[in-house]
Amino acid sequence: MEPSRRVKLINLSGIRKMFELVGEDSINLGLGEPDFDTPYHIIEAAKKALDEGFTHYTVNKGIIELRDAISTKLGKENRITANPESIIVTVGASEALHLALQALINEGDEVLIPDPGFVSYDASVKLAGGVSIPVRLKEEDGFRMTPERVLEKITPRTRAIILNSPSNPTGSVMKKKDVKVMAEIADDLGLAIISDEIYEKIIYDEKHYSPARFSENVITINGFSKSYAMTGFRIGYVTSTPNLIEEMLKVHQYVTACASSISQKAALAALEGPQDSINIMVNEFRRRRDLILRRLRSMGISCVKPQGAFYIFPKIKYPENFVADALKKGVVLVPGSACGIYGQDHVRLSYATSYEKIEEAMDRLENIYS
Numbered sequence: 351m352e353p354s355r356r357v358k359l360i361n362l363s364g365i366r367k368m369f370e371l372v373g374e375d376s377i378n379l380g381l382g383e384p385d386f387d388t389p390y391h392i393i394e395a396a397k398k399a400l401d402e403g404f405t406h407y408t409v410n411k412g413i414i415e416l417r418d419a420i421s422t423k424l425g426k427e428n429r430i431t432a433n434p435e436s437i438i439v440t441v442g443a444s445e446a447l448h449l450a451l452q453a454l455i456n457e458g459d460e461v462l463i464p465d466p467g468f469v470s471y472d473a474s475v476k477l478a479g480g481v482s483i484p485v486r487l488k489e490e491d492g493f494r495m496t497p498e499r500v501l502e503k504i505t506p507r508t509r510a511i512i513l514n515s516p517s518n519p520t521g522s523v524m525k526k527k528d529v530k531v532m533a534e535i536a537d538d539l540g541l542a543i544i545s546d547e548i549y550e551k552i553i554y555d556e557k558h559y560s561p562a563r564f565s566e567n568v569i570t571i572n573g574f575s576k577s578y579a580m581t582g583f584r585i586g587y588v589t590s591t592p593n594l595i596e597e598m599l600k601v602h603q604y605v606t607a608c609a610s611s612i613s614q615k616a617a618l619a620a621l622e623g624p625q626d627s628i629n630i631m632v633n634e635f636r637r638r639r640d641l642i643l644r645r646l647r648s649m650g651i652s653c654v655k656p657q658g659a660f661y662i663f664p665k666i667k668y669p670e671n672f673v674a675d676a677l678k679k680g681v682v683l684v685p686g687s688a689c690g691i692y693g694q695d696h697v698r699l700s701y702a703t704s705y706e707k708i709e710e711a712m713d714r715l716e717n718i719y720s
């Protein structure tokens with residue numbers, strides 16, 4: 351059977367391919383999820399949902415209690431006014447991204463994506479019939495997406511700009527003034543911003559600002575995978591203007607009907623319950639970031655200090671060889687080329703693994719690099 355041209359345009363993620371190579375005593379610095387357990391009160395809420403038979407379809411947009419809680423969170427933490435009717439609970443932020451692009455993009459529309467950036471952006475734009483235009487994020491800018499870099503890439507065909515702060519894979523965080531200017535650009539030129547805020551809470555020395563605070567032309571995407579170590583629950587959400595949400599709802603309805611009822615109850619417990627697990631997790635990530643940064647720099651490797659997420663994106667000579675040599679020593683890394691054409695001189699290391707394992711991994715890498 352001949353597959354469609356559309357799917358043939360995209361490839362399986364280079365990151366997933368690396369995982370197939372993980373051996374018994376390997377240390378995996380390729381992971382894109384917190385190594386922490388999901389907080390127990392969240393697990394209990396899921397168990398309770400099962401015990402109470404909350405195992406059926408929910409309304410398409412998601413249970414109203416959860417959308418209410420998300421609306422309150424967005425108002426308090428992000429200064430976004432989002433009516434619960436303008437929120438869709440999705441199967442992870444991944445689905446939210448798909449909905450946003452499906453609802454927004456016409457054949458041939460250009461979407462500016464951060465490069466290096468999250469692997470799904472390019473693929474999701476192509477699946478929507480769009481053309482992804484990489485915006486090169488430079489080491490000298492701390493890998494931050496700046497209005498100058500974005501303006502250089504805007505053409506009459508540009509329809510949307512994807513922002514991802516804090517960023518996967520670089521850990522960069524956008525400045526408030528840049529977020530504001532980006533919102534102004536969207537308003538002035540009639541463009542949409544798709545803001546992927548999945549790492550908003552995993553942030554160290556800076557503050558997170560949501561563009562939807564400054565403009566209506568924004569689709570905000572977020573989820574529970576990273577902040578609450580809930581990747582397997584597959585739960586996220588999207589909010590935007592009522593008209594666009596109605597369009598996204600059609601896609602959501604036909605693709606998934608609704609997010610898992612059990613996961614929705616768990617997500618509600620995450621928002622309503624104690625938030626201290628986030629601080630504990632972030633403090634530990636900060637300790638590991640400092641370790642990995644110190645060790646890589648002491649090997650003479652140039653690295654931008656990550657301000658958020660749990661990745662570091664150092665510049666490496668012959669990165670493909672480095673990744674292969676690291677693998678022989680039992681350390682799994684992701685080649686930067688998996689994160690876009692401008693990632694090719696880099697590798698991505700995730701510090702979502704224990705402090706001790708990172709120390710051991712750094713000892714092994716030191717042997718290769720010296």
Ligand code: PMP
Pocket residue numbers: 382441442443444445468514517518546548572573574575581584585586
């Ligand atoms: N956005 C970014 C930047 C990510 O790194 C990820 C997960 N790796 C996602 C979105 C998707 O997260 P999920 O679907 O688990 O909510």
